[in-house]
Amino acid sequence: MRGAQGDLLRLVATGQAESRAELSRLSGLAPSSVSLRVEELLDAALLVEEGAGTSRGGRRPRRLRVSPTAGLLAVADLGAHHARLALLDLSGVPLVVEERPCDIALGPEATLDWMAAAFDDLLRSHAPPGVPLRGVGTSVPGPVDPATGRVVSPSRMPGWNAFPVADHLGAHYDLPVLVENDANLMAVGEARAWPGCDNLMVLKAGSGIGCGLIVEGRLHRGRGAAGDISHVRVRADSSAMCSCGHPDCLEAYASGAALMGALADQGFAVHRPADVAALVADAVPEATALVRNAGRLIGEVLTVLVNFINPDAIVVGGSLSGAEPLISAVRAAVYERCLPLATRDLEIAVTRTGPDAALLGAGSLLLDAVLA
Amino acid sequence: MRGAQGDLLRLVATGQAESRAELSRLSGLAPSSVSLRVEELLDAALLVEEGAGTSRGGRRPRRLRVSPTAGLLAVADLGAHHARLALLDLSGVPLVVEERPCDIALGPEATLDWMAAAFDDLLRSHAPPGVPLRGVGTSVPGPVDPATGRVVSPSRMPGWNAFPVADHLGAHYDLPVLVENDANLMAVGEARAWPGCDNLMVLKAGSGIGCGLIVEGRLHRGRGAAGDISHVRVRADSSAMCSCGHPDCLEAYASGAALMGALADQGFAVHRPADVAALVADAVPEATALVRNAGRLIGEVLTVLVNFINPDAIVVGGSLSGAEPLISAVRAAVYERCLPLATRDLEIAVTRTGPDAALLGAGSLLLDAVLA
């Protein structure tokens, strides 16, 4: 997909533009040039014209959409014990989403080969005939070196250190391959649901604590560990040692794993972070108190970051995001301690995208790679 | 200066390109197009050819420079009690730099009118005849709303709240006018001296504590207060109330003002932050201990930000940057507590640009506005 056309296709695929006129405004190209390119894209069956849009006072625009036959993306959101898998069309709309159990502790080769087989399975059963696969992507629950596509010293992925995930997955396909941290992909996916918010912090509160950072509309990767807040030292009464070797890391108090541990000690049967959220929904006082405290600790850490980054919104996702006291406690801490200028128009809210955020994010980044 | 030509002129002015070939590589334009545009810029006397560069194995490039007659920028770095003023040529090289006493407590009108008079004075005495003034810019020691050019709730600028600095200064000139926070401008100025470092945190340790953040090579403004670390709560033995109404802000322990206060209490005659650095240079134990503690506190705050942003370098400037123990203590704290992935290639160093960083930064941003 060569440059100029790629830009136009991307604008349509991401939903930013629906008509030739909008394409002209957003791409900076002259209306005549846009018409030419669109004509070519229609001929190539990558775009289709689909009825007319709503008038804004004049002639109605002829609505453009990415053709459903233009191609598919296979994406996965890889967790410790299960993976969400999906096929997306080029505009990022899921054809099918499935959750399947898996175990990343079996190591990278086994897991990635399993994933490739699962993709093949989905393609066989759900892909319309003749529609080509155009890209493959997955999240991993650990840092990824943006330069090499390798996992780097992941704490929750035994056996994966320095494994070239992108290369191994790419060996199955002659296609663009994307490998990115789970919280980062979640942030990218969420970002599309927050138009006008160019600076976004997306917290993933699951069994670990992660954060993805969107700056000026683009994912900030840093050296691969950007967005890490797990190992910030927090103000705590007791003293807990973290696996990283430092005392009183946020993760040791506020992660889903830590909360599960504390609840298990009190005799509750919790096996997944969602169980914690369920206890909170049932108004179990012990769970609510723990979650609220976790929210406070997270909020105090975010305080520093909000003052420094001045995001437009903080979005909370992950399996604990359903626990209302978590969000409330984060809000309370941030609004109390941050500079008024930083919180004046700051929104702190729960995910708009839901559990598929990372899948949609993978689609979004893959689209860029496919149209490069 | 219309678009395509502006881009080329900017590349030469910023020192990124010195020959037509480099311009072609960096701008993405075809060599033939570059030759055409450069010819026009030479005709317009905005560029000049100046001898030949060094060969890289083939024909020597014909070195291009921005003409000294292309224009001037008048810039200021406004402090509480004195301002640094400079005239720069379009490539950001100072013709003259002066420091003059002033007092921002006299209010915005008086200060800005004084500044305009000082610019006129410099232009009369140092500007070559016939060279036009093309832009005016100043730093202010407080947050600036990027949208409106107004100062927003500045703590060290009594009487300036919500004052439209850019508009008032612009009334004297029919030119691009730039108003930006001092630490931010310092960061922009410093960034040019760190090629290859696209993500930079620049700490200004003066009578206050500020920080400027460069992400992907561009200044991150947020809502105007981005880069603020003054009001982060720190782990302290005693309990100090900050002017912001919260206890134990970093500013209350680690700012130049706080250090001056503590030293004055111990009978030392200190009137400016530089006096603190001088005491440290003289190895006065009380001063060294205080500064080292300040560095530790600052470093602990930076820890959170380094994990989150993964910058390529942390640069320390401001009048306390000459105090070696400050940097050492920052280094110690950051390297001890941060993730290995985040610190592996992280450089923590003192300013390469020196006291003129903010002036050069103003020149850099102004150039963008002039060539827009």
Place this chain on the structure above:
DNA sequence: CCAACTTCCTTCGAAATCGAAGACAAGCCG
């Protein structure tokens, strides 16, 4: 000293892009 190679820059026809003008298709309104 003389090929052989590199790199820098320009020339010139081909191709892409632009921009102004107009055709087209609505909504608005008396």
Place this chain on the structure above:
DNA sequence: CGGCTTGTCTTCGATTTCGAAGGAAGTTGG
């Protein structure tokens, strides 16, 4: 219903940009 306004899309000549080829001015190495 028939002008009027507004916004969308296309046509076509003018302009800009490209790209391949070649000349200019070096270095390198026998």
